[in-house]
Amino acid sequence: MSGPVAPVLSVEDLTVSIGEHDILRGVGIDLRPGRVHGLAGESGSGKTMTGLATLGLLPHGARTTGRVLLDGRDLLDLSQRDLNKVRGREISMVFQDPATSLHPMLSIGRQLTEHMRHHLRIGKAESRARAIELLGQVRIPGPAAAFERYPHQFSGGMRQRIAIAIALACGPKVLIADEPTTALDVTVQAGVLRLIRGLCDDLGLAVLLVTHDLGVMSAVADEVSVMKDGLVVETGPRSHVLREPDHPYTRALLDALPRQGPAARPGEILDPPPAAGVDTLPREGS
Amino acid sequence: MSLLTVDDLVVDHRTPGRPAVRAVAGASLSVAAGEVVGLVGESGCGKSTLARAVCGLTAAAGGTIAFEDGEVTRLGLRRRDPALTKIQMVFQDPYASLNPRRRIGAQIADGLRTAGDRETTPGDMLERVGLPARMAGRYPHEFSGGQRQRIAIARALAARPSLLIGDEPISALDASAQAQVATLMRNLAVESGAGLLFISHDLSVVRLIADRIAVMYLGKIVETGPTAEIWADPRHPYTQALLRAIPEPDGLGRLPQELPGDVPDPADPPTGCRFHPRCPMAMDICAEKEPLPGPVSCWLYPPA
Numbered sequence: 001m002s003g004p005v006a007p008v009l010s011v012e013d014l015t016v017s018i019g020e021h022d023i024l025r026g027v028g029i030d031l032r033p034g035r036v037h038g039l040a041g042e043s044g045s046g047k048t049m050t051g052l053a054t055l056g057l058l059p060h061g062a063r064t065t066g067r068v069l070l071d072g073r074d075l076l077d078l079s080q081r082d083l084n085k086v087r088g089r090e091i092s093m094v095f096q097d098p099a100t101s102l103h104p105m106l107s108i109g110r111q112l113t114e115h116m117r118h119h120l121r122i123g124k125a126e127s128r129a130r131a132i133e134l135l136g137q138v139r140i141p142g143p144a145a146a147f148e149r150y151p152h153q154f155s156g157g158m159r160q161r162i163a164i165a166i167a168l169a170c171g172p173k174v175l176i177a178d179e180p181t182t183a184l185d186v187t188v189q190a191g192v193l194r195l196i197r198g199l200c201d202d203l204g205l206a207v208l209l210v211t212h213d214l215g216v217m218s219a220v221a222d223e224v225s226v227m228k229d230g231l232v233v234e235t236g237p238r239s240h241v242l243r244e245p246d247h248p249y250t251r252a253l254l255d256a257l258p259r260q261g262p263a264a265r266p267g268e269i270l271d272p273p274p275a276a277g278v279d280t281l282p283r284e285g286s
Numbered sequence: 287m288s289l290l291t292v293d294d295l296v297v298d299h300r301t302p303g304r305p306a307v308r309a310v311a312g313a314s315l316s317v318a319a320g321e322v323v324g325l326v327g328e329s330g331c332g333k334s335t336l337a338r339a340v341c342g343l344t345a346a347a348g349g350t351i352a353f354e355d356g357e358v359t360r361l362g363l364r365r366r367d368p369a370l371t372k373i374q375m376v377f378q379d380p381y382a383s384l385n386p387r388r389r390i391g392a393q394i395a396d397g398l399r400t401a402g403d404r405e406t407t408p409g410d411m412l413e414r415v416g417l418p419a420r421m422a423g424r425y426p427h428e429f430s431g432g433q434r435q436r437i438a439i440a441r442a443l444a445a446r447p448s449l450l451i452g453d454e455p456i457s458a459l460d461a462s463a464q465a466q467v468a469t470l471m472r473n474l475a476v477e478s479g480a481g482l483l484f485i486s487h488d489l490s491v492v493r494l495i496a497d498r499i500a501v502m503y504l505g506k507i508v509e510t511g512p513t514a515e516i517w518a519d520p521r522h523p524y525t526q527a528l529l530r531a532i533p534e535p536d537g538l539g540r541l542p543q544e545l546p547g548d549v550p551d552p553a554d555p556p557t558g559c560r561f562h563p564r565c566p567m568a569m570d571i572c573a574e575k576e577p578l579p580g581p582v583s584c585w586l587y588p589p590a
Contacts, residue, residue, distance in 0.1 A: 043463070155329075155330075155548065156329065185328045185329055185487050186487075186488075186489060186528060186531040186532050186542075187328060187527065187528065187531045187544070187545040188328075189531065189533075189542070190531040190533075190541070190542040190543060190544040190545070191544045193533070193541060193542065194541050194544060197541060213533070214535035215490075215532060215533035215534055215535045215542075216533050217535065218533060218534060218535045218536055218537050218538065218539065218540075219533035219534075219539065219540060219541050219542055220539075220541065221539075222539075238537050238539055239537045239538070239539070240537075241537070242535055242536065242537030243536070243537040254535065257535060
């Protein structure tokens with residue numbers, strides 16, 4: 001679907017290789033404002049790498065080709081210095097595990113205001129007011145009191161909401177969420193998904209949602225891309241990809257899910273087809 | 287004819303200077319030989335504490351845990367009662383549960399020695415969990431998370447358990463390894479005729495492998511029943527809320543239902559039914575009297 005809105009972030013023919021391994025082999029994705037773009041696939045398919053590559057957060061020694069265009073600028077060409085102006089300001093990221101992505105020894109307020117003051121050059125009082133407003137926006141009870149508290153004083157779902165507030169602090173155009181609900185309970189996950197969808201609709205944010213969970217994908221994504229072995233094998237509107245997939249791999253992913261309804265018997269579903277080399281060979285010493 | 291019968295178990299966590307937290311507040315549960323029971327609930331509801339008590343790792347403050355012909359008592363400093371080595375546990379984090387300084391073969395051999403098994407080699411056990419036997423000479427850091435959990439399963443199975451406990455054994459694993467490891471645990475336990483108590487907060491995986499499901503909320507079991515039945519017709523409002531929160535991959539873009547509120551502090555549980563402050567169907571009696579234990583512990587379904 002070629003929407004009427006121009007994409008805010010375009011990934012074009014992106015390749016990433018580390019050593020002799022080709023991690024991404026020509027990935028193309030367009031993110032549009034107010035739309036959630038889901039990126040599905042097994043682990044090792046390169047979903048997370050795609051998210052990291054757009055922010056230049058790749059491991060040492062990774063080589064990239066292709067283009068990542070944000071408003072006509074190619075992020076892959078930017079210097080570290082210029083890239084730092086983009087990170088957290090125009091594109092921000094939410095990671096899988098809020099227990100490790102938040103700093104345990106800094107207060108929530110400090111973590112919420114630090115990058116605001118740096119990027120937006122605003123004062124202490126102003127950043128504090130904005131931080132409290134953000135905490136309210138992600139529905140943290142008692143935002144003013146929460147400002148002074150530390151990550152360990154919050155539950156997992158609350159921490160992920162705080163991580164989202166931090167990501168939103170500088171008013172980014174693009175939010176990259178890498179498995180944002182995988183570490184959470186289902187009841188909490190429902191709340192976080194509603195929050196992400198709401199922010200996308202209200203703020204016109206372009207969201208790249210990386211997840212292996214096709215249920216999550218179906219709930220919030222507008223467009224879905226399916227990745228396999230470093231390539232996008234299928235892209236399209238949610239209802240099309242999840243209901244009438246064109247690619248056999250998407251079909252296989254959907255068929256691997258436990259059936260809805262009482263048909264499934266325990267033990268009926270045996271090992272899913274092994275992702276080649278992911279879990280059968282020992283990791284190479286790094 | 288139960289292998290394990292937990293009756294009205296109470297476990298307290300004591301911290302000096304604070305009121306005791308009743309993590310498990312009168313939970314009853316049974317596991318038969320060859321049966322897979324899934325224990326589900328939100329984080330902090332006491333699932334893991336219950337598992338640790340069954341293993342003898344945490345002392346019970348009340349109630350009984352009967353296993354085979356004896357009773358499970360607190361694990362002391364001395365040698366563990368040989369009868370209780372028939373209960374083996376697979377822990378959540380394989381990065382912490384394997385000794386980083388010993389070869390995995392040696393760690394699996396500990397289990398074999400416990401069972402008095404002189405014929406099986408650690409390599410045989412590795413093959414049962416789908417790893418090549420020649421890897422027995424390696425150290426844990428040489429493996430990925432999924433492989434390490436397989437090694438932990440091999441080590442637990444080496445002791446020939448009649449009850450295998452998995453305490454969130456898949457939550458530290460990569461998404462694609464989760465279903466594989468869970469199915470592997472089920473198949474190995476059922477093959478060897480052992481019971482499996484599988485604890486997880488991930489309902490979709492539990493549904494895949496469990497014969498029976500027990501739903502836990504704030505230290506109590508609120509509903510138990512066969513997996514298919516619970517899935518098709520959840521009766522307790524909490525079970526209903528849990529199932530409604532699972533997003534379905536139907537491509538319709540429906541957001542899952544949220545369960546409002548947080549899990550209350552177990553140190554200060556609500557009066558009456560512990561779920562009533564969050565329950566959409568709460569009645570007057572719910573705040574006053576605790577519902578009776580049963581297949582569904584809820585005032586909507588009064589015992590006949």
